Amino acid sequence: MASSDISSENAGSGGASTRGGTAAAIRHHYDLSNDFYALWLDETMTYSCALWDEGDDPADLAAAQRRKLDFHLRSARVEAAHHILDIGCGWGSLLKRALTHAQVRTATGLTLSDAQFQSVGLSADERLQVRKESWIDHQPAQKYDSIVSIGALEHFASPGDSSETKIGLYREFFQTCRSWLRPQGAMSLQTIAYGTMQAHEAPVFIGTQIFPDSELPQPHEIVQAASGLFEITLLRNDRVQYGQTCDLWYQNLRRRRAEAVAIVGEEKVKQYERYLRLSSFGFHSGRIGLLRIALVPVL
Numbered sequence: 603m604a605s606s607d608i609s610s611e612n613a614g615s616g617g618a619s620t621r622g623g624t625a626a627a628i629r630h631h632y633d634l635s636n637d638f639y640a641l642w643l644d645e646t647m648t649y650s651c652a653l654w655d656e657g658d659d660p661a662d663l664a665a666a667q668r669r670k671l672d673f674h675l676r677s678a679r680v681e682a683a684h685h686i687l688d689i690g691c692g693w694g695s696l697l698k699r700a701l702t703h704a705q706v707r708t709a710t711g712l713t714l715s716d717a718q719f720q721s722v723g724l725s726a727d728e729r730l731q732v733r734k735e736s737w738i739d740h741q742p743a744q745k746y747d748s749i750v751s752i753g754a755l756e757h758f759a760s761p762g763d764s765s766e767t768k769i770g771l772y773r774e775f776f777q778t779c780r781s782w783l784r785p786q787g788a789m790s791l792q793t794i795a796y797g798t799m800q801a802h803e804a805p806v807f808i809g810t811q812i813f814p815d816s817e818l819p820q821p822h823e824i825v826q827a828a829s830g831l832f833e834i835t836l837l838r839n840d841r842v843q844y845g846q847t848c849d850l851w852y853q854n855l856r857r858r859r860a861e862a863v864a865i866v867g868e869e870k871v872k873q874y875e876r877y878l879r880l881s882s883f884g885f886h887s888g889r890i891g892l893l894r895i896a897l898v899p900v901l
Contacts, residue, residue, distance in 0.1 A: 625714040625736075627757065627815040632715035636693070638865045642854035646671075647693035647721075650753045650792060651844035651892045663850045666843075671699040677790035677836065677896035678748035686710065687746045687782065689737050690754030694722035697730050700748075712740055737778060745784045755793040755824075759817040761801070761809060768819060772827035780831045780899050789832065791895040796820050797841065799889035805880060812877045821893060832897035844892040845885035852878040 643649055644664040652666035653673050659665065674696065680686065684707045686700045691711025700709045711732045713719050722732040733740065737754075758775060759768045779789055796818050809816065821837075828834060855862060855874060862871045884890040 627813070628714040629716060630814055631812060632692075632713075633717040634870070635865050636717050636721055638862055639693075641858045641862050641865075642851050646695040648695040649692055650847075651840060652847045652850075653840065654843060654846070660846065661850070663847070663854075666847075667695070668699070671696050673894070674750045674752065674790040674792065675700055675703075675748070677788065677894075678750050679786075679788040680706070680748055682786070683747035684708070685744055685746045686748045686750070687742070688712070689749065689751040689779075690757075691718070691722060691732065692752070693718055694725065694730070694732065696750055696752065697722065697732075698725070698727075701727055701729055710742075710746075712737055737775065742782050745787070746782050747784055747787045749779050749783060749787070749789040750791075751779075751789075752792040753794070755791065756813070756818055757816050759819070760815055761804070761817050763817055765820065765823060768817070769823050769827050772819065772824060773831070776828050776831045783899050785899065785901055787899065789897045789899075791824075791893075791897065793824070793893050793895075794818055794844070795824070795891045795893050797884075797888045797891040799884065803889075807873075808877055808880060811873055818890065821891070824893070824895065828897060831900060833900055834895060834897055836894070836896035838894050839891045840894060841885045841888060841891040845882045848878050848882040848885065852882065 639649065640647065644667050646664060646667050648667040648671065651670065652663055653670035654660060654666045655669065658669070678686070680700060680703055684705060686706060686709045688696050688709070688711045691697055691713050694711060697709040697711045700706050707729060709730050711722055712735055713722070713732065714734065714736060716734070719732055719734040722730070755772065755775070758771050783789065801817070804818070825834065852875065855871070855878065859871060885892065
C-alpha cells in the first residue's frame with residue numbers, strides 16, 4: 603500500500619463533538635453483523651490489537667488476544683479486584699476473562715452497540731453485567747477496583763475538534779474514572795493514536811464509511827488530560843503488533859470471503875478489505891500508533 607493511498611484522502615473538519623461517543627456512530631460499525639465479525643476475528647471475538655511475546659506463534663491470533671486481555675487485567679490489578687468495569691466492552695471477552703479470577707464478584711461492561719449488548723447479555727454468569735449506556739451516563743452501584751478501556755477513547759472526540767477540546771473531553775473521562783475507583787485501584791487503557799500522520803491527513807474513507815465521527819488522540823493529549831489525576835506507570839507503543847493483527851484479520855476475511863459476502867454483501871466486504879489494508883499500512887509505517895497505558899490514581 604503506497605503512502606499516498608492513506609494520506610491523500612484528507613479528512614474534512616468541523617462538526618459538533620461526540621462527547622464520549624454517539625450511539626449512531628458506534629452502531630454504524632459494530633452492529634453490522636455478529637456473524638460477519640465472527641468469520642475473521644478469533645474465537646474470543648476480541649476486536650482490538652493482540653499481544654505477542656518473543657517466541658510466540660505469530661499466526662496464533664487467539665492466544666495473542668488472550669495474552670492481551672491478561673496484560674490489561676494485570677495492569678488493572680485484577681489479582682486484588684472484586685469489582686471490574688470495562689468501558690467499551692465489545693463482545694465481552696475481557697469481562698469473561700476477568701471472571702476466571704475467583705475473587706472477582708462483578709464484571710460490568712458498557713457498550714452502545716445493540717448487537718454487542720445482546721450478545722454479552724446471553725451469559726449465564728450472574729456476575730457479568732452489561733449496560734447499554736455511555737460512560738457519560740453510567741452510575742456505578744459501588745466503587746470499582748479495576749477499570750479497563752480498550753478502543754473506546756477513539757470515539758470520544760470528533761474530527762475538527764481542537765486539541766484543547768480533546769484534552770478537555772479526555773480529562774472529563776479521567777476525572778470520572780478517578781471518581782469511580784477505590785484509592786488502591788488501577789486502570790488500563792488501550793487506544794489507537796496519531797503517529798507521524800497529522801489529523802488533516804486522515805483518510806476520509808475510514809472516517810466516513812468505517813468509523814464515522816471518530817477522532818484519534820495525540821499521545822501528549824492523553825498524558826496532559828491524565829495529569830494530576832492518574833500516574834502513568836507504563837506506556838508502550840505496540841503499533842507493529844496492531845499491523846500484525848490487521849494482517850491476520852485480512853487473511854481470515856479473504857479466506858472466508860464467500861461467506862462474508864453472503865452475510866453483508868460484496869460492497870461491504872470490499873470496504874472492510876480496504877480498511878484492514880489501510881490500517882495495516884498505517885501501523886507498520888508509524889503513521890498511527892497503538893498505545894497501552896497503565897495508570898494508578900493520584901492519592
